[in-house]
Amino acid sequence: MDGAWSAAAVRRAEAQLMAQLPPGTLMQRAAAGLATECARILKRRNGGVYGTTVIVLAGPGDNGGDALFAAARLARRGVRVFAVPVMGERVHPVAAAALTRAGGRLVANPPRHCHLLLDGVLGIGGRPGLPGRAIDRLAAIDADTIVAVDVPSGVDVDTGAVPASAVTADVTVAFGSRKPCHVLGRAALLVGRLVLVDIGLGPHLDPHPAVRVAGDDDLAAWWHAPGPDDDKYTRGVVGVAAGSERYPGAAVLSTSGALAGPSGYVRYAGTAAEQVRRRHPEVVCTQEVKEAGRVQAWLAGPGFGTDEAALAELRHVLESPAPVVLDADALTLIGEYPSVLSQREAPVVLTPHDREYERLYGSPPAEDRGAAAAVLAKRLNCTVLLKGHHTVVASSDGEVWANPTGRPQLATAGSGDVLAGFMASLLASGMSGVRAAVAAAYLHGRAGGIAGAGHRTVTASDIAKALPQAVGQTLSAADTPGKRR
């Protein structure tokens, strides 16, 4: 499991590491990694490093120091470097001297164009928002590539919120570890491509990051691959209560998602039985939840309606001792009748988008989306998967995960139905609520990538079709492909 660490946690780790090293070592490691990445970008875009132009926006702290030391390394390779102090004249004095010694210049008025702009305004010591001079400079300079040093300046490092102006980077070179702003909220959209530079912080970081980020190895360790003694029941039976006469498609799509998961049997209960059977002959269909028989997990809600009949079906699902995923109309019903959840003991995963979140919580999610998911999870004693460009999962005891695989093509009608069906299958196979939510978002995002490769348009059906390949790719990429049950 990877993760993102808060500014305070990074500082604690840095303090431990710095105590073992000669002064300035860490900053030199950071600057060396940053200069290497800048040189790579300049070579790729301009065929070489020599003779290119780099502008540094330099703040007063160590973030500016990193940028200036890196720029000094570039200046020694023949890059024309112009550094602009953006908070009065305050800049890291030792780094500024190193830059001038290497032939770079500190200027108030840089050229209008540069091949690469280094954003060294603010790092983990920054409060949200940019100083005025930095905003003016960013607007006036035409840069081929903007590289943010550690974080895009102006973002809220610990939450990913962007309450005021901030830099939009093409590449962010982060030191030691990810920070929450790299993976959460609007800030994550300003990061561009993230490059991590190892400065030796790893062993000193708290084992519990502020935000967890799953990878292929986690998915493989959690995945329940069938063993020789398994049958379709022992692999888990998933029940899908979705669709209505008006929205039969939601039933078809959520059963598509469920069929792509690891469980051995999919039951469908609802009025779209005919359409589901026609599209998926392997699904066993009934008209009502009560007739469906035993399952190891339920999904309820997509295209379900919010009338009396839907509420009654939701109650039947919640009476079952099996874990459930509640999506779409089921979330609206929970918002209206929160008491239907009160007797629940088995795990519940809620999968709201922002409008559904508002129905459940009473106000839209805060810009700190990790905290927003966590407060709702705590209040309702459920796992919450808060959808968005960077989907977040929170457990009721405050564990927060950010999904690293999403992409905008996933924003297509019915995509959430596929996600919810797939998640219910993971739950039925025996995964915990949090893992099922994290794993479903991860593989759904990856399936979107497979379906949308080469800029192809993507439909929800395409995502469902790509899910088995996403699973295959993920398990093959990991060291240990799937555990036996």
Ligand SMILES: NC(=O)C1=CN([C@@H]2O[C@H](COP(=O)(O)OP(=O)(O)OC[C@H]3O[C@@H](n4cnc5c(N)ncnc54)[C@H](O)[C@@H]3O)[C@@H](O)[C@H]2O)[C@@H](O)CC1
């Ligand atoms: N501590 C270390 O050993 C290392 C730190 N590194 C770098 O150091 C950075 C952190 O440096 P600092 O702690 O000096 O902090 P910053 O460089 O982030 O800047 C802090 C300064 O900016 C001012 N400031 C903060 N927010 C502002 C705002 N919105 N508007 C105007 N002024 C604002 C503060 O008052 C303070 O003077 C990291 O992000 C990283 O780039 C790296 O060199 C790796 C090693």
Ligand SMILES: Nc1ncnc2c1ncn2[C@@H]1O[C@H](COP(=O)(O)OP(=O)(O)O)[C@@H](O)[C@H]1O
């Ligand atoms: N801009 C975006 N970038 C990446 N993923 C997105 C974006 N917008 C939405 N998504 C994802 O697309 C899916 C949409 O689900 P949902 O809103 O429930 O759609 P529907 O109700 O039509 O099925 C979610 O997985 C969500 O995280």
Ligand SMILES: [K+]
């Ligand atoms: K920065």
